[in-house]
Amino acid sequence: MNFPSKLIENAVEELAKLPGIGRKTALRLALHMLKEESEETFLLAESLVKMRTDVKHCKQCYNISDTEICSICSNPLRDKSVLCVVSDIRDVIAIENTSQYKGLYHVLGGVISPLEGVGPSDLEIESLLERLPKSEVKEILLAISPTMEGDTTAFYLTRKLRDQNLRITTIARGVPVGGELEYTDEITLGRSIVERTAYGKV
Amino acid sequence: MNFPSKLIENAVEELAKLPGIGRKTALRLALHMLKEESEETFLLAESLVKMRTDVKHCKQCYNISDTEICSICSNPLRDKSVLCVVSDIRDVIAIENTSQYKGLYHVLGGVISPLEGVGPSDLEIESLLERLPKSEVKEILLAISPTMEGDTTAFYLTRKLRDQNLRITTIARGVPVGGELEYTDEITLGRSIVERTAYGKV
Numbered sequence: 001m002n003f004p005s006k007l008i009e010n011a012v013e014e015l016a017k018l019p020g021i022g023r024k025t026a027l028r029l030a031l032h033m034l035k036e037e038s039e040e041t042f043l044l045a046e047s048l049v050k051m052r053t054d055v056k057h058c059k060q061c062y063n064i065s066d067t068e069i070c071s072i073c074s075n076p077l078r079d080k081s082v083l084c085v086v087s088d089i090r091d092v093i094a095i096e097n098t099s100q101y102k103g104l105y106h107v108l109g110g111v112i113s114p115l116e117g118v119g120p121s122d123l124e125i126e127s128l129l130e131r132l133p134k135s136e137v138k139e140i141l142l143a144i145s146p147t148m149e150g151d152t153t154a155f156y157l158t159r160k161l162r163d164q165n166l167r168i169t170t171i172a173r174g175v176p177v178g179g180e181l182e183y184t185d186e187i188t189l190g191r192s193i194v195e196r197t198a199y200g201k202v
Numbered sequence: 203m204n205f206p207s208k209l210i211e212n213a214v215e216e217l218a219k220l221p222g223i224g225r226k227t228a229l230r231l232a233l234h235m236l237k238e239e240s241e242e243t244f245l246l247a248e249s250l251v252k253m254r255t256d257v258k259h260c261k262q263c264y265n266i267s268d269t270e271i272c273s274i275c276s277n278p279l280r281d282k283s284v285l286c287v288v289s290d291i292r293d294v295i296a297i298e299n300t301s302q303y304k305g306l307y308h309v310l311g312g313v314i315s316p317l318e319g320v321g322p323s324d325l326e327i328e329s330l331l332e333r334l335p336k337s338e339v340k341e342i343l344l345a346i347s348p349t350m351e352g353d354t355t356a357f358y359l360t361r362k363l364r365d366q367n368l369r370i371t372t373i374a375r376g377v378p379v380g381g382e383l384e385y386t387d388e389i390t391l392g393r394s395i396v397e398r399t400a401y402g403k404v
Contacts, residue, residue, distance in 0.1 A: 002298045004291070005268045011253040014246040018231050029220050031291060033254055034266065041254040044216040045247035051213040052235055052243040064236065066207045089206070089233060096204045 008034075060131065062107040062124045064089050072096075072105060079103045084141040085128065085157065087111045087150065091143060103141070106131070111149040112156060120156060128157075132164060139167040146173065210236075262333065264309040264326045266291050274298075274307060281305045286343045287330065287359065289313045289352065293345060305343070308333070313351040314358060322358060330359075334366060341369040348375065 003009040008030050015026035033041045057063070058070035065071065072078060072092075082103030086092055087110055095101050108123040140161060144150040158168055174192035175184050184192075205211040210232050217228035235243045259265070260272035267273065274280060274294075284305030288294055289312055297303050310325040342363060346352040360370055376394035377386050386394075 002295065004272055004274065004294060004298075005253075005257055005266050007249075007253040007257050007268055008266060011249045014249040017242065017246070019234050020227065020230070025222065027292070027295070028222070030250075030253065032221050033250065034257060038254045040219065041250050044219070045251045047209075047213045047216040048232075048235065048243050049247045051207075051209040051232065052240045055207055055209050055236060064207050064210060066209055070206055072206065090229070092206060093204065093229070096206075 061105045062109060062127070063092050063105055077102075080136045081138045082141055083132075083135070083137045083139070084143050086143050087145065087153070095143060101141075103139075104137070108144075108153070111144065111147070111153040113149045113152075123153075125157065125160065129160060132161075132166070137166065139169060142168065142170045144170075263307045264311060264329070265294050265307055279304075282338045283340045284343055285334075285337070285339045285341070286345050288345050289347065289355070297345060303343075305341075306339070310346075310355070313346065313349075313355040315351045325355075327359065327362065331362060334363075334368070339368065341371060344370065344372040346372075 003012070008027075011030045011033075012023060012026040015021055015029055016023045021029075033044075054066070056065050056068065058065040058073055059068055060073045061070060063070045063072065067074075079102045082101075083106055084095065084101060084103055085106045085108065086095070087108050089107055092105050092107060095105075106124065106128050108125065108128075110118050110123055112118060112120055112123065140157075142154045142157065144154050154170065161168060172195065173188060174195065175181060175189065181189065205214070210229075213232045213235075214225060214228040217223055217231055218225045223231075235246075256268070258267050258270065260267040260275055261270055262275045263272060265272045265274065269276075281304045284303075285308055286297065286303060286305055287308045287310065288297070289310050291309055294307050294309060297307075308326065308330050310327065310330075312320050312325055314320060314322055314325065342359075344356050344359065346356050356372065363370060374397065375390060376397065377383060377391065383391065
């Protein structure tokens with residue numbers, strides 16, 4: 001692509017480094033910024049720099065946070081007896097959006113993946129084991145995606161946790177709400193039958 | 203969406219103002235930046251601010267430029283007898299990428315659209331008419347999209363230009379290269395027959 005301006009070319013190249021943004025989209029974004037008030041671009045740039053500079057990870061659960069201890073860990077209304085283990089910050093946001101969970105979290109920062117060179121020591125597993133004896137946690141809720149790597153991680157965690165006299169649970173697998181039986185894969189449908197619940201329970 | 207950090211929320215909100223980027227995509231971009239080196243985010247922010255602050259419009263053709271007169275207008279090798287009129291900077295980039303055009307440009311900055319409140323005085327039409335007598339231009343090539351607004355703009359321009367003893371041309375309409383006859387709309391196919399060219403001409 002020939003650019004009429006080196007400045008636009010630079011901006012397009014930087015934007016195109018972001019995931020899911022190609023050079024055509026990047027150019028569209030850059031030209032949009034040139035049409036808008038310059039104040040808009042300055043606000044965007046400032047918010048990105050400020051986020052990258054000031055965002056911390058909570059020292060307790062490794063969720064992102066503006067403070068040393070995040071707003072969930074420091075909330076006295078949260079149930080401190082349940083700890084939900086997730087692989088990613090996005091999972092915390094997704095679960096919080098359901099308004100169905102009132103306990104605490106622990107963010108592993110990934111899943112065990114030998115192919116990508118991620119071992120247990122690269123994840124926040126040691127900090128989880130250290131955190132438990134000092135806590136009031138009685139139940140560990142594993143909310144890890146049911147992929148090969150996710151299942152490996154969950155299996156590793158249950159082995160590490162089995163001596164600690166904790167109730168270990170996992171999120172229910174089943175037919176999604178609004179999902180059609182005939183389009184559900186056999187494994188999910190099979191588990192939804194094996195783990196059937198009393199009608200009208202929720 | 204509940205965000206664990208006000209800083210991320212701000213960044214997501216600013217990113218989501220960009221066209222084609224919703225809040226979910228914005229969050230994905232923000233979390234990507236948090237995983238990357240902070241230097242990457244700083245470079246992106248800097249390139250955007252620099253572009254928005256320093257990019258100029260060429261005083262002659264209104265193309266974007268790093269200098270007062272753009273690299274196309276100031277290039278002595280360009281054919282100064284042909285002037286291509288386009289509505290948008292993106293059209294200049296698209297035509298330049300074909301490597302088939304060696305003349306000059308004039309960027310209108312939009313098309314006449316009464317519905318959106320864009321009249322001839324909002325476009326760089328006056329500057330085009332002022333520019334012509336001082337120039338060596340002998341041919342005006344109208345390269346404006348064949349929409350209702352584009353056709354109106356082209357018609358308005360030809361009326362304004364008809365006394366100036368210029369050759370006025372427009373880009374060829376026809377079946378796209380690689381296009382299939384049976385899927386081409388009737389108007390395009392009809393024009394491709396009326397405006398047929400000698401075989402092997404290009």
